[in-house]
Amino acid sequence: MTFDYDLFVIGGGSGGVRAARIASGEYGARVGLAEESRLGGTCVIRGCVPKKLMVFASNAPLMAEEMRGYGWTQADTGHFSWDIFREKLDAELNRLEQVYKSGQEKAGVDLYFQRATLVDHHTVELADGTRKTAKYILIAAGGRPSVPDIPGKELGLISDQIFLLDKLPRRILLIGGGFIACEFATIMNGMGVETVLAYRGDAVLRGFDRQARDMASQQLTDMGVDLRLGVSPAKLEKDGDRIAVTFDDGVTDHFDAVFFATGRAPYTKGLGLENTGVRLKGNGAIEVDEWSQTSVPSIFAVGDVTDRINLTPVAIREGHSFADTIFGSKPRKVSHENVASAVYMRPHELGSVGLTEEQAKERGDVDVYATVFRPMRSMFAGSDARMMMKLLVDPDTDKVLGCHIFGPEAGEMIQLAAIPITMGATKAQFDATMAVHPTAAEELVTMRQPTLRYRKPKDGE
The missing domain is CATH 3.50.50.60 (FAD/NAD(P)-binding domain)
Structure with missing residues (x-):
């Protein structure tokens, strides 16, 4: 044919x-x-x-x-x-x-x-x-983008349309707790828009490391985003030139624009x-x-x-x-393991590759190396913002199973950390790498003692 x-x-x-x-x-x-x-x-x-x-x-x-x-x-x-x-x-x-x-x-x-x-x-x-x-x-x-099937949903916009706004709203509601919602919450806040973020969960960024999720949730609040956890919109109604949103806890609030960031x-x-x-x-x-x-x-x-x-x-x-x-007669599969990702929040980003602490515990035994500290640059300027670095290590093989960074330029750092982790590097090889001082990233090669040793109970224990 x-x-x-x-x-x-x-x-x-x-x-x-x-x-x-x-x-x-x-x-x-x-x-x-x-x-x-x-x-x-x-x-x-x-x-x-x-x-x-x-x-x-x-x-x-x-x-x-x-x-x-x-x-x-x-x-x-x-x-x-x-x-x-x-x-x-x-x-x-x-x-x-x-x-x-x-x-x-x-x-x-x-x-x-x-x-x-x-x-x-x-x-x-x-x-x-x-x-x-x-x-x-x-x-x-x-x-x-997917939109929840609630009354008045046609009054809301999808995240794609943020780039097409003729002018910035005075007050905005973002619905969702994923990376799109969190990133746009920090963007709108930084551009001077009064920003409310509503998410049905107990912390934003479901699927990421729990400790990082908690820090991200706290950062949103600290920077001035009105973070409302455990609630979802139940109804949108037109009220003059604004939108009245009734949440499933019975509270009604008014916004100039409502954006759905509820997944794709x-x-x-x-x-x-x-x-x-x-x-x-x-x-x-x-x-x-x-x-x-x-x-x-x-x-x-x-x-x-x-x-x-x-x-x-x-x-x-x-x-x-x-x-x-x-x-091309060059058969090639794609590995979907150890794919790094980043959430571009402000001032601290979240970078992640490999297993989260929760996933590693579910898998079996794991040693957790983690540190939380105030990075030198922001600390000197008077900021109380905390940074986190975490490595998850298999105690039997010493292989690094995952890395999670919450801090400035975490996206840049996680790209580099993903290389040795994809190659199967061990914690000993991380430790053998000379630190670059003074940097925040040197913490990845200077954490010597685990903060937690998790051992999965054996059958019958």
Whole structure:
């Protein structure tokens, strides 16, 4: 059978564009790619890139306060102009989108800026009715924000829309306790917006190390975010030019804007998967094997649409590995173990790789090496902010099972710590590494005695 393409990719986010570029540019495959929105996907257009730029912008008041602590009597931020920032942000996102577009075109990928759906195992239909056939189809459609089904939910906005605001609200409610909610809470607070964060749990950042979660929750409160734990919105109503929110504890409050940051769901609805026999998980994610292959041999899927680990570098690695395997005769699987991640809060970030303390205890015996201290830079300026570093070690093998950092530039540090941990480094090898002084990171190689030795009870004990 003759196909229009060797590969057709649905979705122009990080995983899709990487797979398309490698398959076409490096291996000479005939590749088509359909994207219904903008090239770059969640991360570049409405996620980590614009969000990180907002983090940088929102950090100015803290920097000014710190500099006053160092004797700079005139250190001040002045007035923050959302208009100026938005104009520069839009220009940067346009530049990045063009970089992605140029990269695809140089690699020889045919781009279709419209929605594509599956007709059968080898055919996709574009929004204009055109059909294209391909030997292989890669689904990289990503995820979309999910919104709780409560009365008045249409009055709320999703996190994607924060970047599109014409002006900053005076008072905002963020609903959720994950990294998106926490990051935007610190951003809005830093930009001068009165910020309330409501989360149904007893600490933010579920799934991260509990000690780090508690420190993150405390930091939000210390910096002025009104953190309301154990509550969820039950109803949203229009009240003049504001939104009245009634919580499930009976309290009603008013806000200029309400944003849902309650997780993201795989974007599989309406893709035509029912025409193919591709199996889905209970949450709508596409079920794939270790090669990113679905239950249909000609159809693969990478990135958030598979709901494995929903991080941009993971999607990129999955897309690249797919292209190497199918078109480069270089079979390559992706390990989803020891994937580092970071939460870009202010002033301290949270970096994590490997097992949390709770997971390590569930696994078996573990030695916990942890320290909490005031970093020199902020302490001198008068800050009481505490930093945490933690290593989890298997007492039998001495292997480092996990690392967790809560502090300034934790994202940068955890990337470096992830390298030896991925390589299987032992605590002795960490200890043998000479410290760089004076740094906060030297604590990773100077913790000699465990703060806790956990031993799992044997059967019958």
